[in-house]
Amino acid sequence: MPKVLLIQSSQYLSTGNVVRQKKLYLPGLVFPLLAAMAPGNWEVEIKLEVIEEISFDTDADIIGIGAMGHAIFRAFDLAGEFRKRGKIVFMGGYMASMVPELALKFVDSIVIGDAEISFPLLLSDFEKHGRLQPVYNNPVGDLNNLPLPRYEMLAEKRIGDMLPVQAGRGCNHTCSFCSIACLYKGRHMARPVDEVIRDIEKIKSLGYHKFYMIDDNIVSNPAYLEELCRRILPMKMKWSSQCTMNLARNESLLKLVARSGCEILSLGLESISQEGLDKLNKKWLRTDDHQKLMAAFNKAGIMISAEMIIGTDGDTTESLQATWDFIRKCKIPLLRIYFLTPVPATRLYLEYKAAGRLIHENFDHYTASECVHYPEQITPENLTLMYHWLNGKIFSLGGIVCRTLLNRQILKHPVNYIFAFAVNLHYRSYVKKGETPLIV
């Protein structure tokens, strides 16, 4: 029986050490889905490097490595070890898809974008010819008839209390810095609601009461989201996901999302500088509305987990000081700050490259925890100082307590805000070591 080993690589800390955790709280969906798509004569093994040792002496015939963001550099090293031992290695994921010419220096084959058509094709090529094509690039036309992911393969590992579900893929926006926009170009595909509900029922049958919807932006199609939430509501599950602030502009939909069990949403708050957002093709996100929309999420009972970027063309030392005032005033319970990063192949990268605004092109430093471009109104050095200053404020003990335990919302949702307090302490442990907080 041929065997494929699928590895989710961890990533390097700035010290060169590999990130390890006791538990993986947000396991990905791709591998259990691919495992369900492999023909019956194939054995599939999954390894998650953050929580499991990778043995290079494996009986697998081919090795597939998936990597998120700059974890790709760890993935390249893993690939090298397997290839030294004569194994065929293929790679997928956003980064490999966006820089295939770079990835092909380290692996035998690349799966660009969607894997649903490419993966069975790749296995068949190996069976027939004993080798793979260098590139598989087969975008799917829709997300209909996907099999039930083999969730048991995740449930047997050291994971948290949630399993992943996907309702849609892609996003209806085209922000210039975004990898999703680069790959899907403003296209959003939704799965049939019945099939999403089937997956959630399976998760429930495995004893889980929570799931994480891994969609890029759940409010890309509001009518679809409404139908989905109506079907999730009677299942009495708790869930989290990611979306834009725009959800809060639709009061009835926001209420329904909350009633269906949504507890936490990750939101791209990005910046308090409208000028900065405008230049990132994100004009539709209005900084004047940030406070009002966050209040709507709070009122609906959904905890905010925000992501912000620094280094936009609107940023100055003063605007970043004002960013801290804003965070403190709004008591954002969960928050991560990143440097704006021109990820290769994105529109932002092409713009900055053409304008001579890239400091260098050592992509292993494009980690979002280093400034790699020249912002318009602040030097990279001062921006870096402000990054550390902001993280110091946000993850000071006082800052954490103020945003979580002293947040008025704790009276309505004590468990969630105590959870946020614990997550902040975890992020603080990274910040104290000079690292960017990691979500794993």
Ligand code: SF4
């Ligand atoms: S809204 Fe979010 S997911 Fe969509 S393109 Fe913009 S940054 Fe990417």
